[in-house]
Amino acid sequence: KQEVTQIPAALSVPEGENLVLNCSFTDSAIYNLQWFRQDPGKGLTSLLLIQSSQREQTSGRLNASLDKSSGRSTLYIAASQPGDSATYLCAAPSTGGGNKLTFGTGTQLKVEL
Amino acid sequence: KAGVTQTPRYLIKTRGQQVTLSCSPISGHRSVSWYQQTPGQGLQFLFEYFSETQRNKGNFPGRFSGRQFSNSRSEMNVSTLELGDSALYLCASSLVVSGGEEDTQYFGPGTRLTVL
Numbered sequence: 001k002q003e004v005t006q007i008p009a010a011l012s013v014p015e016g017e018n019l020v021l022n023c024s025f026t027d028s029a030i031y032n033l034q035w036f037r038q039d040p041g042k043g044l045t046s047l048l049l050i051q052s053s054q055r056e057q058t059s060g061r062l063n064a065s066l067d068k069s070s071g072r073s074t075l076y077i078a079a080s081q082p083g084d085s086a087t088y089l090c091a092a093p094s095t096g097g098g099n100k101l102t103f104g105t106g107t108q109l110k111v112e113l
Numbered sequence: 114k115a116g117v118t119q120t121p122r123y124l125i126k127t128r129g130q131q132v133t134l135s136c137s138p139i140s141g142h143r144s145v146s147w148y149q150q151t152p153g154q155g156l157q158f159l160f161e162y163f164s165e166t167q168r169n170k171g172n173f174p175g176r177f178s179g180r181q182f183s184n185s186r187s188e189m190n191v192s193t194l195e196l197g198d199s200a201l202y203l204c205a206s207s208l209v210v211s212g213g214e215e216d217t218q219y220f221g222p223g224t225r226l227t228v229l
Contacts, residue, residue, distance in 0.1 A: 034218065043117075043203055044220035089156070091218075098169040099144050099207055099218060103156040 002027045002094045006104035013080055014112055021075040021107045023090035028068045034101070035064050035075050036089045044089065048075070080111045114140060117206050117221035125227045131192040134224045138185050138206030144168070145187040146218065147179060150201040159202075162187050163209060191226075199228045 147159040158171040162181035
């Protein structure tokens with residue numbers, strides 16, 4: 001059974017700081033991993049999908065890495081802005097195929113002026 | 114291209130009633146998944162439909178059911194509502210590319226269900 005853990009649970013940083021969010025998963029037989037962002041009371045916005053054959057994926061100021069052997073993924077946010085304040089969730093496919101995702105509990109990020 | 118849409122956005126029901134939520138996936142997407150999000154349990158998978166067939170199912174009681182139509186639109190139904198069913202219900206769609214590696218899941222805005 002896939003289990004996903006995210007640390008830290010909450011993070012508060014000043015604007016402009018670079019930061020790293022961590023995600024670990026127990027079943028390394030995954031074919032991809034996704035990072036999402038959720039604003040309060042809203043749905044999830046897909047940020048990055050890393051395929052199992054990739055080690056990194058970049059989109060603007062975001063960079064996600066995947067290390068299947070250690071069961072870890074990181075989301076790096078460069079030059080953080082107040083608009084980055086949100087909850088960040090990582091999700092790994094569950095064993096058995098299909099699109100069943102197991103989510104971590106998220107990292108609540110606050111970027112202060 | 115329009116995103117995933119969910120209706121209604123907000124719903125208030127009383128215990129014992131039943132409710133039907135609707136999800137329209139991104140055009141061309143064949144897989145639709147449903148998730149329940151609560152402050153205590155986080156995001157939990159309910160079920161996934163692909164080509165009108167349930168492909169995966171989470172650990173929810175039989176009161177939770179769903180279906181998918183030939184145009185890929187999906188509905189989920191919750192019967193005999195309980196207070197604990199109050200949650201944000203999210204729907205996600207994906208294209209389903211062979212192998213699944215490239216399958217980004219796109220989520221809708223959710224339906225906020227309150228059970229009184």
